[in-house]
Amino acid sequence: MKHLGIDVTVKHLPPLDPAFIPLGRFYEAFLRDAQEPFDVAVERSGGQMAVYRTRVHGTEELREADIYYIDRIIKTLLWMKGGFRVYLAGNEAVCRAMEEHYSASGSRAFDFDYMGNVYEHPFEVVRVDAVPEEKSVSQAIGRHLDGCRIGFDAGGSDRKVSAVIDGESVYSEEVVWFPKINSDPDYHYEGIVSALKSAAAHMPRVDAVGVSSAGIYIDNRTMSASLFLKVPKEQYDAKVKDIYIRAITDTFGDVPYAVVNDGDVSALAGAMSLEDNNVLGIAMGTSEAVGYVDEEGKVTGWLNELAFVPVDAAPTAMVDEWSGDIGCGVKYFSQDSVIKLAPAAGIDLDESLSPAEKLKVVQGLMEQGDPRAAGIYESIGVYLAHTLALYHHLYGYRHVLLLGRVMSGKGGDLLLDTCRKVLADEYPAVNEQVHLALPDEKFRRVGQSVAAASLPELRK
Template sequence: MNRYGIDFDVKNIPDLDPAFMPILKFNRAFLKTAKKPVAFAVERSGGQVAVCRTFLQGTPEGREADRYYADRLVKSMLWLQGGFKIYVSGDEDVYEFLKETYAPTGKRAFDADFMAGVYEHPFEVVYCDQVPEEKGASQAIGRHLGGCRVGFDAGGSDRKVSAVIDGKSVYSEEVVWFPKTNADPDYHYDGIVAAFKSAAAHMPRVDAVGVSSAGIYIDNRTMVASLFLKVSKADFDAKVKDIYIRAARDVFGPDVPLVVCNDGDVSALAGAMGLGENSVLGIAMGTSEAVGYVDEHGNITGWLNELAFMPVDVNPEAMEDEWSGDIGCGVKYFSQDGVIKLAPRAGIALAETLSPAEKLKVVQKAMEEGSEAAARVYRSIGVYLGHALAYYYDLYHCKHVLLLGRVMSGKGGDIILEEAKRVLADEYPECTGKLFPALPDEQTRRVGQSAAAASLPEV
């Protein structure tokens, strides 16, 4: 295969997507002939910095390949680790290219604007003689079981809450709600408060409150979250950014410890607690690709882990993500969108009148009935996943991968896992005996998202 003059071989290609080009294969082929040192860094909140020291071709004929490699690499760093400032050292042409790319009228204007909003800081691209040193701020989360705790899990279609006393759930409830379609932030606030009060009623006191919620949270504040999709910017700034802080304060007073975490990180924590191990990457394939990570010390890293918007495919004709306007990103491979993309190629008709969730159910029903067409869809996703897991292993050095979400349910999920393992064994021997992808076992399921959330705050 060839992209910008870079040749690389892929043995395992998805049956329904023969043009798929895994990014890890491209990167490794590119670096075989790259000799010019270059460094990139991205700065995020609290002075944290992620650094990548790598190489470019550094020749006139390799200029376009260098720009493409830098574009994909920096984009990946931003969505993996987060940041509002890009540092470039070692190549002024690539710097000028990235500065133009992330300008308000550039191809990555969406990414720049998104990151500026998350970190409440203007987005910049700067050139320097030497990039800053790596600086992280990993922190231990969860596994605090003592006392009377409330654990709340805010999902897109239901909200769950648990009352947990000394690590044992004494009460839990699940309530249907519609946060994504409601523009009134008081609707969300009232639902959170009702859940808090419901759990508190089953304990003699409340010592701590933990929240698992889709979105990006910094210092317990909501920076970006799809749960509040319909809320206006003015209402978001006034009532949503501190919604969990206000709700906990109003119900329990100002002194009860509160920790709000991204639901992907809490999923990884629940998995780690269930497995009794660390170094766990949790990937939930549902409406999108939600990811969380607990490192080898049992800590979260402070990274964004928004792999849905990180490139996995360098095929120039890959499907575009409507939100970011970019192509080849994980959301179109590891979510219901991936199933919907491939189903017609396998001959499965999906009515346009159906919602994405309903389209997924059509394919799942066909799979349960033994459809070979549906099996082809899931096998293709499994091949995607095998290549992507090798890439994720390269980035995280994780030991366990827990595969969650609606796409992984039923017979289709078993096929995806089987194919992913086969591709890993066939093409990425460095992962053999070191990376263990799996569906969650019963112990992990029993821990539960809301119960794991209850363990977040330290008292």
């Protein structure tokens, strides 16, 4: 197949989406004859810098391909590692195009605005002769099991809390709540405090509190989270950014605490159950939630928002309604992917159903052995194999922990089996280096809220 003048060779294509162009395969083909150096660096809080050194063609004939390639690299770095300032060193025409793309009125206006708000700093693209050096600070967090701890896991439909004494859960509860549809931040605050007090009642004291929550957290502050979707901006700034800090300190005073993205806590729980490090956790549910624990067992502080990292180079790829971009992970590794592929499979889903209900319909057909549903899971398995190779290039992980509703039941089994076969055939080197795992009983014993409880270190 050919894209922007680049010949891309792919052995395995999703049966229900033959137009799919694995972005990693496009990158490989693009770089084959690219010789002109081009460097990208993305700066985030604390002066941390992510650097990506690559090449472009620098010819008029392949100018469009050069611009597309660098645009995708910047987009990937922003959502993988985060940042508010992009440094570019290389071809002038490509740099100029990126300044236009990543501006308030450009094609990446969403990313421009979002990253500026998250990092509370105006977003900018800066042309330089040489980009700054790489600088990254990983955080040794978690696996602390001493003392009396609370672990709180804030989900979109329920909240879980555990009381943990010296690594053993002595009490857990799960309570249904509706954070995404409530505009009053006091509703969220009171729910969090109620959970914390419930767990505290089952311990002689509270030594530390750990929180696992969907969203982006910087210095324990809630910079962006779908749980607070309906809260107006003024109240968000006043009452949500420090909501977990306030709830903990108001309830227990000056105790150690840590607030971490739930994807990273899932990866930490996986690392604890596997008794190893370098773990990428991917949860396929409402969206694609990802977390990462590095080779030293540390949480990197990266965004790891791979739902918005591009994986498909096809110009006909589905649009993500939130960011307005196409080919991003959310449409390939979530319930959205199942729904997207249903028409091609010949499955007519009732539009009055919620996305979760539509997923259940397809899961029910899969349990009945319906070959149409099988085609959906086989297609996602092919997506996943190609994308795991791309993610491996970015992270160099050793283990992948696959979670979420899409991975459950017979569909998840077929998805995983298909992924393994495609990896072995098309990416043998990656296949040899990577261990794919599903949650086992040991992982379930560790659990998200118990792993969250291990986040803070006690003061000596």
